[in-house]
Amino acid sequence: WQAMRPSRDRAWGHPALIDFLERFAASVPQVSRWPGILVGDMSQPRGGPMRTGHASHQVGLDADIWLTPSPGRAFTPQERESVSATMIVRPDRLDVDRKVWTADHLAVIRAAAQDANVERIFVNAAIKxxxxxxxxxxxxxxAKVRPYWGHDYHMHVRLFCPKDSPDCRPQEPPPVGDGCGSELAWWFSDEVLHPKPSPTPQKPKPPLTLADLPAACTAVLDAR
Structure with missing residues (x-):
């Protein structure tokens, strides 16, 4: 596996996440024609909220795995910064692009979801x-694969809380069923695909302060 966009300095994670990525990357050629995987954002060196791009990815248990196979060779440093992931979703957002979507995509996502350490996978509704x-x-x-905004060129993999991390909070269990019924149809409704602008402008969020974060964050900063 190769970590992409190294200049972002977001290729850090809990040992459980690194173990999963190494194990999963080795399994991908066994279930598909992909030689390996490309990994986007994980977490920052000390975790915590990022200035841009994510509300999650704070505890070292999340990884964005591109739905673009590794080329079977090591990218140059320049390529790791410049190569783009493949858009999987059609411009109208109603389905995947059949010129791009293959059985290998399904096999790779299924392999990730079947891993016992994976708690949830987020993808675009068209991919679901x-x-x-x-x-x-x-x-x-x-059931583990849930639709969410964005995620149209990668899958966001979240692991279960490790047993040695008592402060880690698990997510709510997914609803019963495979998630392919009316709850999925909602994502293709007009209110989702063509939302009306709010009559009142949203107020900007106040800046995040240390007081807004868990107490453990203070200990991390004090240890620097």
Missing amino acids: KALCRDAQGDRAWL
Whole structure:
């Protein structure tokens, strides 16, 4: 596996996340024609909120895995900064781009969801739609894969809280079922795809301060 955009300095994670990525990357050629995986943002060196791009990725258990296969060779440093991920979703947002979407995409996402350490996977609703349509046999893994805004060129993988991290808070269990029913159809409604502008402008969020963060963050900063 290769970490992309190293200049962002977001390729850090809990040892459990690194173990998962190494194990998952080794399994990908066994289930697909992909030689390996490309990994986008993980977490910052000391975790915590990022200035741009994510509300999550704070505790070292999240990784954005591109839905673009590794080329089978090591990228140059320049390529790791400049190569773009492949857009999977159609411009109208109603489905995946059939010229891009393959059985390998399904196989790679399924392999990640079937890993016992993976708590949740977020993808664009169009990708979830394609998974629901194309998945055969055991569909239990689909429950872990949830639609969310964005995520149209990568899957966001979140691991379960490690046993040695008592302050880690697990996510709510997914709803019963494979998530392919009316709850998925909502994502393709007009209110989601073509939202009306709010009649009142949103107030800007106040700047985040240390007092807004868990007490453990103070200990991290004091240890620098």
